Amino acid sequence: MNHFFFTLFLILILNPFLLKANDNVTLQLSWFNQFQFAGYYIAKEKGFYKDEGLDVNIKPFEFGLDIPQGVSDGKYDFAVGRETLILEKTNNKNIVTLYALFQNSPLILISTKESNINSIKDFNGKRIMTTIDDASEVSLKSMIISQKVQLKNLKFINHTHNINDLIDKKTDVISAYTSKAPYFLQKKGVDYNTFSPSNYGFDMYSDFLYTSKTKLEKQKELVERFRNASLKGWEYAYANIEEAVDLILEKYNTQNLTREELIFEGKELRKLSFYNTEILGNIDLSKLQRIYDLYNVMGLVKNNINVKDFVYINNSLLNHLKNEFKRLSEYKELPYLYFFIGLFTLLIIVIIYKNIVLYKVTHKLKNNEEKLLQMNKELKDLSEKDFLTKIYNRRYFETIAKESISLAKREGKNVSILLIDLDNFKKINDTYGHQVGDYVLCAVADLMMEHKRKSDVICRYGGEEFAILLPNTSLSGAKKYSENLREVIANEKLKIDNLSIRVTASMGLTICKPSDDIYSALDRADEGMYIAKKNGKNQLNIFN
Known part of the structure; x- marks a missing residue:
């Protein structure tokens, strides 16, 4: 038995032929020094890298760096990447991830208890301090939309990255990190609510360790040594948070963070690293595929990839x-x-x-x-699709219309566009309330869908306006269709509770010309709709 264990020891531990002393490598951080990178500090200072024959230069973060491009080009050997790293892969970056440290992104939304914003539905009409157009916050955007809150109903303001703006009521809701903002709110005695995308099915990986595909192919054994030593550093850091904090305070505290603040951050990040897993750095391909699909649906993927090409599976x-x-x-x-x-x-x-x-x-x-x-x-x-009426929204309509117009030009066919505005709709809202107004919009949308042809594309263009794309339709055919639809709307009694409401519509119709793009055609249809309203409403105007 002693010989057996001696053999195992030789196989797994003593490996002098594989280790290469003094391999110089660089690790580029994604933000300023804090506990977020404690595992790498530990691996360096405790000699875990050295034990693997590595001399690691940890490079501090600077604004303006294109880190993924630097890794792709070989400027940096390794780097820590944010949750959007897979988008860099779709942008033709020559990168591959070695592990995902955080199984769930720390990015959340926060409101104070005092504000009475206790659910996402309470966001309507509120001020939101977040960079919502940034791809890195697509999880927040998805969370909000999934709760049937329209982004246009929110008042977005520029992020100052100062949690005091929430306390001082300069904003109603703020985006922040679970490892940072809650500490300051607790310290100031402010009660708060958090809204985490993971609670709504949008849990995103973050803090990837990655390298270039070229380096992995040429120096696979070195990459594995660096990966293993880094994970060992993180295991030690999470098991000895206070010791790791002391190391940061001694050698890496460029932000002048307090000991208590760093300990809080360490404990929160440990939760994120072991969220729904016991394996540090785990990457579940099915989850990664779901994240990629989310980015794709949101229109952020530039080039399609196989997610397996983004992940290095360690089969060494x-x-x-x-x-x-x-x-x-x-x-x-x-x-x-x-x-x-x-x-x-x-x-x-x-x-x-x-x-x-x-x-x-x-x-x-x-x-x-x-x-x-x-x-x-x-x-x-x-x-x-439009959230309220369930028909297509303006963005999708314009995308389809562009394709239809281009096809019609190539094949010499006609395309007509009809814009529709419900007459006196503001009066309905003011008289009966917005709930009745919403019902009217949905009822009219249903009428249009009932009378559409298979090739027609109908959308809610905005407010009480609708647009209809009529492919392969001459001007005379489009006129007949439009007049029939106008009469259908005018003759329909819309019943809700004890109310019976009639609405009419003003319409503008145009046929696309060879020189048209979608916007010039829409402008003419809009002008026709304006003339129809000006001339008494409940009529069609053909504007060419």
Whole structure:
């Protein structure tokens, strides 16, 4: 038995032939020094990198750096990436991620209890301090939309990154990090609410460790050494948070953070690192695919990729054992029987473990497939359809209209565009309230859908305006269609509770010319609609 353990020790620990002393590598941080990078500080200062034959230069963050491009070009050997790193991959960056430290992004929204903003639905009409157009906050955007709150109903203001603006009521809601802002609010005795995307199904990976695909292909063994030493540093940092904080205070406290602040950050980040997993740095391909699909639906993916090409799967153990078998078999003095028994046992354990993991992953992928398809459909609807009326929104309409006009030009066919505005709609809102107004919009949308042809595209263009794209339709055919639709709307009694409401519509119709783009055609239809209203409403005007 002693020979057995001696053999295992030689195989897994003593490895002088593989280690290369004094390999100089650089690690570029994604933000200023704080506990967010404690594992890397620990790996350097505790000698974990040195034990792997690495001399690591940890490069501080600076504004204006294009870090993913620097890694792709070989300027930096390794870097820490934000939750949007996969978008850099879609932008033709030559990068591959080694692990995801945070299984859930720390990015959240916060309101004070005093504001009575207790749910996302309470956001309507409120001031939101966040960079909502930034791709890095797409999880916040998705969370808000999923709760049927329209972004146009929110008042977005520029982010100052000062939590006191929330306390001083300069904003109603603020985006922040779970590892930072709550500490200051608790310290000031401010009660608060948090709104985390993960509670609504939008849990995003963050703080990827990544390198270039080129470096991985040329120096795979060095990359694995750096990855393993870094994870060891994080394991130590999370197990010894106060010791890690003391190290930061001594050597890396360029932001003059307090000890209590860093300890709070460390404990919060540890929760994020082990969110729904016991494996540090774990990347679930099915979850990564869901994140990629979310970015894709939001229109942020520049070039389609296979998410498997973004992740390095560490399968080095079997290769390592093969190399050890070859090397150690040369030592004649080793007891071969124990050596073969030990090596065979390890190989069997590894194979069984890999099969178990593969089975679990496959089973999980099958179980999540239907859920993923449903989520993709819902996200597609969110991006293409109007929340209230369930017909297409303006953005999708303009996209389809551009394609239809281009096709019509190539094939010499006609395309007509009809703009519709409900007459006196403000009076309905003022008299009966917005709930009745919303019902009227939905009822009119339903009427249009009932009378559309298969090729027609109908959208809510904004407010009480609708637009209809009529492909392969001449001006005379479009006129007949439009007049019929106008009469249908005018003759319909819309009933809600004890009310019976009639509405009419003013319409502007135009046919696309060879020189048109979508916007020039829409401008003419809009001018026709304006003339129809000016001439008494409830009529069609053809403007060419």
